[in-house]
Amino acid sequence: MLQIEGLSSHYGRIQTLDGVDLSIGEGELVSLVGANGAGKTTLLRCVSGVQPVSAGRILFDGRDITRASSHRRVKLGIAQVPEGRQMFGPLSVEDNLRLGAFRRRGPKVADDLERMYTRFPILKEKRKQPAGTLSGGQQQMLAISRALMSHPRLLLLDEPSMGLAPLLVSEIFDTIRLLKDHGTTIFLVEQNAYAALGIATRGYVLETGRVVLADSGRALLENERVKTAYLGL
Amino acid sequence: MPPAFVELLQFLLSGVTSGAIYALVALGFALIYNASHVINFAQGEFVMLGGMVTWVLLSQGIDLPLAVLGAVGLTMLVGLLLEKLAIEPVRNANVVTLIIITIGAAIFLRGLTSVTLGKDLHALPAFSGNEPLDLMGATIMPQSLWILGTTALIVLLLHVFFNYTLLGKAILATSHNRLAARLMGINVNFVLLLSFGLSALLGAIAGILIAPITATHFEVGIMLGLKGFAAAILGGLGSGLGAIVGGLLLGIIESLGAGYISSDYKDAMAFVVILGVLFLMPSGLFGKRGTERV
Ligand SMILES: Nc1ncnc2c1ncn2[C@@H]1O[C@H](COP(=O)(O)OP(=O)(O)OP(=O)(O)O)[C@@H](O)[C@H]1O
Ligand SMILES: [Mg+2]
Numbered sequence: 001m002l003q004i005e006g007l008s009s010h011y012g013r014i015q016t017l018d019g020v021d022l023s024i025g026e027g028e029l030v031s032l033v034g035a036n037g038a039g040k041t042t043l044l045r046c047v048s049g050v051q052p053v054s055a056g057r058i059l060f061d062g063r064d065i066t067r068a069s070s071h072r073r074v075k076l077g078i079a080q081v082p083e084g085r086q087m088f089g090p091l092s093v094e095d096n097l098r099l100g101a102f103r104r105r106g107p108k109v110a111d112d113l114e115r116m117y118t119r120f121p122i123l124k125e126k127r128k129q130p131a132g133t134l135s136g137g138q139q140q141m142l143a144i145s146r147a148l149m150s151h152p153r154l155l156l157l158d159e160p161s162m163g164l165a166p167l168l169v170s171e172i173f174d175t176i177r178l179l180k181d182h183g184t185t186i187f188l189v190e191q192n193a194y195a196a197l198g199i200a201t202r203g204y205v206l207e208t209g210r211v212v213l214a215d216s217g218r219a220l221l222e223n224e225r226v227k228t229a230y231l232g233l
Numbered sequence: 234m235p236p237a238f239v240e241l242l243q244f245l246l247s248g249v250t251s252g253a254i255y256a257l258v259a260l261g262f263a264l265i266y267n268a269s270h271v272i273n274f275a276q277g278e279f280v281m282l283g284g285m286v287t288w289v290l291l292s293q294g295i296d297l298p299l300a301v302l303g304a305v306g307l308t309m310l311v312g313l314l315l316e317k318l319a320i321e322p323v324r325n326a327n328v329v330t331l332i333i334i335t336i337g338a339a340i341f342l343r344g345l346t347s348v349t350l351g352k353d354l355h356a357l358p359a360f361s362g363n364e365p366l367d368l369m370g371a372t373i374m375p376q377s378l379w380i381l382g383t384t385a386l387i388v389l390l391l392h393v394f395f396n397y398t399l400l401g402k403a404i405l406a407t408s409h410n411r412l413a414a415r416l417m418g419i420n421v422n423f424v425l426l427l428s429f430g431l432s433a434l435l436g437a438i439a440g441i442l443i444a445p446i447t448a449t450h451f452e453v454g455i456m457l458g459l460k461g462f463a464a465a466i467l468g469g470l471g472s473g474l475g476a477i478v479g480g481l482l483l484g485i486i487e488s489l490g491a492g493y494i495s496s497d498y499k500d501a502m503a504f505v506v507i508l509g510v511l512f513l514m515p516s517g518l519f520g521k522r523g524t525e526r527v
Contacts, residue, residue, distance in 0.1 A: 050415050074418030086413035088406040098399060099406050103418035150418060 001026045001185055002047070002154055007056035008209075009039075009046050016042045018209040019056065024154070029176070029186045031196040031217060033230055034206035040189040041083050043206070044156045047187070048080045049073045060154070075103045079152035083159050083189075085143040089132030093123055096131045096142055100149030109149070116145040119175070137168040144175060155179065157188045161195065173199060193230035197221045205230070239370040244492040245485060246368070250377040250446075252484020253384040257439035258461025259468065259476035260391070261432035266471050267408035268421075268428035270328050274335045275315060277458020278342040279436025282308040284449030285346055287441050288355040297360065305437045311342070312433025316426050324422070339454070346451040357444040380442045387435065388477060395473070404428065408471070456500065463503040466510050469520025478518060 002024040009017040016039045024030045034040050045051035047058060049070035058066045060076055068076075079100075088096050097116060101109045117124035120141040126134060131142060140160055147155060157176065161169040169192070177199050180186055190196035197203045200217035205226060213220060220226050234242075258280060265273040283304050290300035319334050360379050365372040395401040407414040407424045415421055439457070440449065447453070464483045468475025483506055491499040510517055 048416055050412060069420070070415040071418040071420045074416070080416045082413065082416055086410050086416070088409045088413060090409060091402065091406060095402050095406075099403060099414075099417050099419070102399065102403055146417070 001028075001061060002187070003057075003059040003062075004043075004047070005057045005059070007043070007046060007058065008054045009042055009051055010054050011042075015054075016209050017046070020206070020209070020211055022204055022211060022214075024185060024187055027180075027183060027185055028201045029180045029188060029199060031188045031190060031193075031200035031203040032206055033190055033193040033196055033203065033220075033226075035229075036191075037208075038206045039209040040206055041158055042209075044080060044082075044158050044187070044189055047073075047156060048078060071103065074150055077151070077153035078156065079147040079150045079154070080156040081140075081143045081147045081158060081160055083162070085136075085139045087131040087134075087139055087142065090130050092128050093131050093134070093142055094127040096146050097123075097149050100146035103150055112149055112151075116148065120145060137164050137171075140164060140168070140172060141175075144172075148179075152184065154185045154187065157186065159189055159191060161190065161192050169195070193226065194221070197226075234370040240492070242369060242371040244488045246371055246373050246377065248485035248488030249481055250373075250380050250484065251443075251487065252464075252481035253380050254439045254443045254457070254480070255460050255464040255483050256477045256480025257384055257387065257435045257442075258457055259464035259480045260387075260473060261435040261439075262462060262465040263471055263473055263476045264428045264432045264435070266465075268404065268425045269320070269331065271320070271331045271335065272462070272470075273429075273432065274332065274458065274462075275339040275342060276432060276436055276461060277454030277456075278339045278346075279308050279312060279433045279454070280440035280443075280457045280461075281346065281449070281451060281454030282311060282342065283437030283440030284357065284444035284453065285350055285355070285440075285451065286437075287444065288357055288449055289350060291357065297358070301441055304441060305434060308437035308440075309430050309433045312429040312436075313426060315433075316429035320429070321422055321425065324425075339458075343451055343454065350451065352451055354448050354450045355444075356448040357441070359445040374446070376442075376445050383438065383442055387438065391473065400427075460503045463507045463510075466517055467506055469517030471521070472517070472519040475517055475519035 004020055004022040007017055007020040008015065020043060032040055042051055046053050049068060053066055057064055060078065065073060088099065097113055098109065101112060122138055123142055123145060131139065134142060144160065160172050164172065173195055176186060176188065188196055188200065197217040197220050203215065203217045203220045204211050205213035205220065213223065213225065258276060261276045261279065262272065265271055286304035286307050287300045290303050291297065315338050319338055320331060323330065359376040361375040363374065365374055395405060403414065403419045404424050404427065407419055407421050411421055460483060464479040465476050467483060468479025483503060486506065487499050487502045490502050
């Protein structure tokens with residue numbers, strides 16, 4: 001479904017991605033792990049079209065979207081839950097959700113809202129409150145729901161467990177597993193390598209802008225290099 | 234009524250009249266600032282174009298309502314072109330560069346107007362005559378009622394647009410978090426285009442409404458733009474409510490200053506306000522406190 005070929009990206013003169021090759025098949029949950037500053041966020045931003053690509057290609061359903069605008073990609077079915085949640089803080093919870101469906105109109109949006117509220121009842125309770133007043137965990141639920149409002153075929157998640165209490169982390173991972181079981185293709189970026197590789201079909205390891213390992217999630221969990229560098233074993 | 238009260242009422246009435254105009258100009262600044270963090274120094278030229286184009290169309294024998302529509306439409310077109318041709322191509326330049334571009338655009342628009350329409354002062358006819366109305370001993374011109382009524386209507390429409398439509402909320406969302414807005418599929422270039430169009434609309438209407446009172450001229454945009462900017466700063470840059478309150482306050486301050494101190498100082502009030510706000514409360518009355526997010 002998603003193919004990334006030889007992708008490079010720069011911030012000014014600093015190169016942050018260097019010839020990344022990566023692919024994600026329909027229905028897969030692919031995890032990308034890597035240390036701070038490895039370039040994980042940059043890669044996701046390239047896929048969403050909010051970060052300039054300096055070399056390489058991105059194909060979605062076989063179609064070259066390397067130069068497509070970010071809004072076109074949302075329309076094609078790529079949604080992202082960005083690092084740090086990126087709420088529209090002063091806007092209400094419900095407005096945040098409605099904006100997630102910005103590229104889709106019509107009566108179905110109301111049904112989707114109800115679905116999100118069923119999944120996370122706390123969001124319904126707080127639907128009139130400014131999103132910025134929610135707790136970290138609630139904001140993460142909102143960020144995921146907001147992305148789902150666009151009916152994505154490919155969901156990009158950037159460190160959804162960051163800064164959350166352990167109980168919430170497992171709730172977020174349960175949600176991700178559930179989404180996958182319902183057929184959403186997921187690209188998960190995590191520093192929590194153990195959890196991320198545990199639920200992944202396949203995984204990639206990124207180091208200073210390069211893919212250094214690619215294998216099934218299970219195999220990566222067993223890999224010596226991964227064990228020492230990312231699992232602290 | 235005691236004469237002192239009538240006098241005060243008179244000053245207040247004339248203050249809110251010009252204040253409403255400043256509020257419209259300030260709202261124009263706020264719209265573009267929110268979409269881009271750019272202070273559009275061509276805002277005053279939208280005001281000038283509104284008045285000048287209406288005058289030209291009237292002088293060609295076109296009826297006032299049509300002339301107004303034509304002037305508003307043309308000014309909006311100028312606003313959209315400014316964004317498309319001068320701002321969007323360098324969208325990723327830093328804010329200072331963009332501000333300088335708007336200053337250049339302002340100079341260009343002024344020059345173009347003086348060359349094509351001349352440098353004379355033109356008065357527009359008042360929309361509903363010049364028969365003053367009596368209000369508790371003070372007088373108010375029908376044109377002032379046009380100004381206050383139209384401004385109130387525009388504020389109401391903007392309120393509905395930003396609070397009850399998805400597009401309005403998308404514009405707010407873009408100003409709060411551009412990255413997230415893009416990830417939601419909001420076309421932020423379109424948001425910027427829209428904000429220039431809306432700002433030009435507000436500016437043109439302000440220029441048309443005030444022209445029967447102060448007359449119009451290719452350079453009226455300089456002072457009106459500056460006063461609108463002062464109003465926007467006073468209210469807090471980027472705040473809609475701030476723009477309205479700031480505009481009305483500036484109008485009242487000016488008019489009281491002119492009435493009780495000396496009319497020589499009327500135009501200086503705007504500068505005093507700008508300096509006062511910058512020194513005493515840089516974020517204005519309703520602006521975001523603390524440091525600017527990056
Ligand atoms: N806006 C920016 N300007 C300049 N350099 C940046 C910018 N954002 C990131 N970088 C640099 O690019 C590199 C990759 O950053 P990126 O955010 O993609 O890493 P990451 O793997 O997501 O890290 P983290 O785990 O901390 O989120 C880092 O060296 C970082 O310093
Ligand atoms: Mg990151």
